[in-house]
Amino acid sequence: MPEGICFLVGAGPGDPLLLTLKGRDCIERADVLVYDYLCNPAFLRYARSGVDKIYVGKKAGSHTMRQEEINELIVSKTLEGKTVTRLKGGDPFLFGRGGEEAEMLQAAGCRFEIVPGVTSAIAGPAYAGIPVTHRAHNTMLTIFTGHEDPNKAETSIDYKALASMPGTKVMLMGIDRLATITAGLQDAGMKAETPVALVRWATTAQQETLVGTLADIAAKAADASFKAPAVAVFGDVVNLRHKLNWFESLPLFGKRIAVTRTRQQAGELVGRLRELGADAFEMPTIRIEPAPNKREFYESVAYAHGYDWLIFTSPNGVDAFFTAFFEIYRDARDLGAVRIAAIGPATSARVHFYRFQVDVQPEKYVAEEIIAALQKETSLDNLKILLPRAEGARDVLPNELTRLGAIIDEVVAYRTVPETSDETGGIERYRSEGADMVTFTSSSTAENFHALDLPPHAGVSFASIGPVTSQTMRQFKMPVCIEAKVHDIPGLIAEILEFYSKK
Ligand code: SAH
Secondary structure, eight states: OOEEEEEEEESSSSSSGGOOOOHHHHHHHHHHHEEOTSSSSGGGGSSSOEEEEEEOOEEEHHHHSSHHHHHHHHHHHHTTTEEEEEEESSSSSSSSSSSHHHHHHHTTTTEEEOOOOOHHHHHHHHHTTSSSSSSTTTOOOEEEESSTTTOOOOOOOOOHHHHHSSSEEEEOOOOOOOGHOOOOOOOOOOTTOOOEEESTOOOOOOOOOEEEEETHHHHHHHHHTSSSSEEEEEEEEGGGGGOOGGGGTTTTOOOEEEEEEEEETTHHHHHHHHHHHHHEEEEEEEEEEOOOHHHHHHHHHHHHGSSSSEEESSSHHHHHHHHHHHHHSSSSGGGGTTTEESSHHHHHHHHHTTTOOOSSSSSSSSSSHHHHHHHHHHHHTEEEEEEEETTEEEOOHHHHHHHTEEEEEEEEEEEEOOOOOOTTHHHHHHHHHHHHHHEEEEEHHHHHHHHTTOOOTOOOOESSSHHHHHHHHHHTTOEEEEEOSOOOOHEEEEEHHHHHHOO
């Protein structure tokens, strides 16, 4: 039996890019993933498919699994010879009971490793524009917990020690007893006017920050129903926030945007939206599958050199074509003198990726425009054209080309099927919370979103990449609030920015 190992991994404070490379490596290697509510579920996508994913909950007060059960779980899975990756919010050894889990593993004779993480104690303030240390303000940092054991009602915070300690203090947990804690600190001599900031769901697009003083922060938090999870920062450094509040100033900060795409492709749009501050999440609605009639497709690809033109209408078509091509041939020159047309820059970019040039790319990225662009180059009469496309694609392009005298061979290169699994929880999230915006980047995303039959949510804006997609959306009674002028991802992003800049 292989020897098991357990990695206790700090998953960072929430921003999915704040996971360490080593942490990601451990997720990729895992046979069993154990995670809780402070971990971003987006990380599950790094896992190999079919891996055992176990949610152990752990919101203060509403434990899905008790700590003893968690310990037992990771120990028993490791003893079974599995690679167990236990993801913990922030850093595993800072108030996360990571020390206890490591002790249990050690006592049971399990191999284990610790992968430190970016802690919310430092990253939380940083994302609120607060450096926990600053040469002009302090030389010490104290991190304490307002709740050393969530099962214990009382706390044994040493107020005297905290109040007399110079420098910044950061408190984790205990937001629900802020009134008691701030009163205790004042009684022990900490100045009433000490600046305090509370940062909730720090580093995520749901981040909220509340600023006050030691005297009034508890009342402010109660008024605003400010709830956990939050970090509290006490000290003069809080005043730097008015200059350094970079994250909450991002243009799409706080906007919840659901990105409907294939699982393979959601990354780019989600990544860009997150960089702009949005709470972007993937809703896998479709999945790309190989051509149902592989033989027919491969035959067309093998004879591609016998055509005058090869027209691509999507990046997926390009991938399907060249994957097949290089399975059949070893030499790029076997494509012969066929010329290549591509609809839109994303499709062209995919062609370039395979080191082929695009001879024609229409100005506007809709099928109809390609005909005009081709006609500029050549007469269509008797022109032999190969058109690798998605199953069920629109007939406008082949029909028009045939009418103009071209000889078209249309071949199904791939098909899109509804995605039924919801590994990162995006569909469930939309079902329960809705979103400010949902983006559609192809007709099939709109069609399959519709097929999911999700509950209507008020105030959702639907954004489309272009007129063809918009047409499908309208067909399903989805109001098109935004349509990109340039029909690609940067064009869609530009339009979203424009939309929110006016709001
Ligand atoms: N090991 C974790 C802390 C676990 S204790 C770390 O290093 O960050 C749980 C507490 O961490 C929460 O009650 C809250 O105070 C804080 N916390 C974790 N993630 C947070 C986030 N994204 N925003 C604000 N506080 C967070």
